[in-house]
Amino acid sequence: MDFPQRLIEGYSAFLSERLPREQNRFRELAEIGQHPENMVIGCCDSRVSPEVIFDAHPGELFVARNVANLVPPYTPDGTTRAISAALEFAVLALKVKHIVVLGHAQCGGIKAFAEHAPPLSPGDFIGHWMGLIAPAAKAVGPRGNRPLADYLARLEQASVIKTLDNLMTFPCIATQVERGRLALHGAYFGVATGELSVLDRATGEFRRVAAEQHAKAFQSPRF
Ligand SMILES: [Zn+2]
DSSP, X not given: OOOOHHHHHHHHHIIIIIHHHHHHHHHHHHHHOOOOSEEEEEESOTXXXXXXXXXXXXXSEEEEEETTSOOOOOOOSSOOOHHHHHHHIIIIISOOSEEEEEEETTOHHHHHHHTXXXXXXXXXXXXXXXXXXXXXXXXXXXXXXXXXXXXXXXXXXHHHHHHHHHHTTSXXXXXXXXXXXXXEEEEEEOTXXXXXXXXXXXXXXXXXXXXXXXXXXXXXXXX
């Protein structure tokens, strides 16, 4: 099978538009190395690319993505965990100042858990992985009479909060947070609306940010 044509076209666009604008930045980053201040833990979902949402340039975001933006609790048992390796590198080598757990609306992983979706393969990798959100589901409580969309949104947001708790089980993260050198944040992106909300740790609520700019962006007809 040929290399996807869409990717070759995308690379061609990168060569003609973005690379000329950012070539110096790429060269500099190659020489001095990367020093991103922000790490984002996002979902694999193709609609929620952190670099797009935060308009990031090369070298600005250290990103780890997995199904439903989860982090298992610290378990130094020798098991290979991509997210643990990424966290270790971000915190101890890059010394990022912020870790943002970016949840999102219409998350397929969360929906699969809520609907008890049957395994896609005998390994049931998604089922095992999504089992990580059982504590968040417990915190949200049964769906009851809530509309499914509301229940899923609550679960998506509760899962972000649980993931923040799990991050604090990593000794290197807890130490840096206690020393005031690292801050953990929760965020939630509305795919259909483009709205971004940030977790207020004091109340446990997600609050809109840049709501005025968001309203302006939708005020004037763009076509
Ligand atoms: Zn997702």
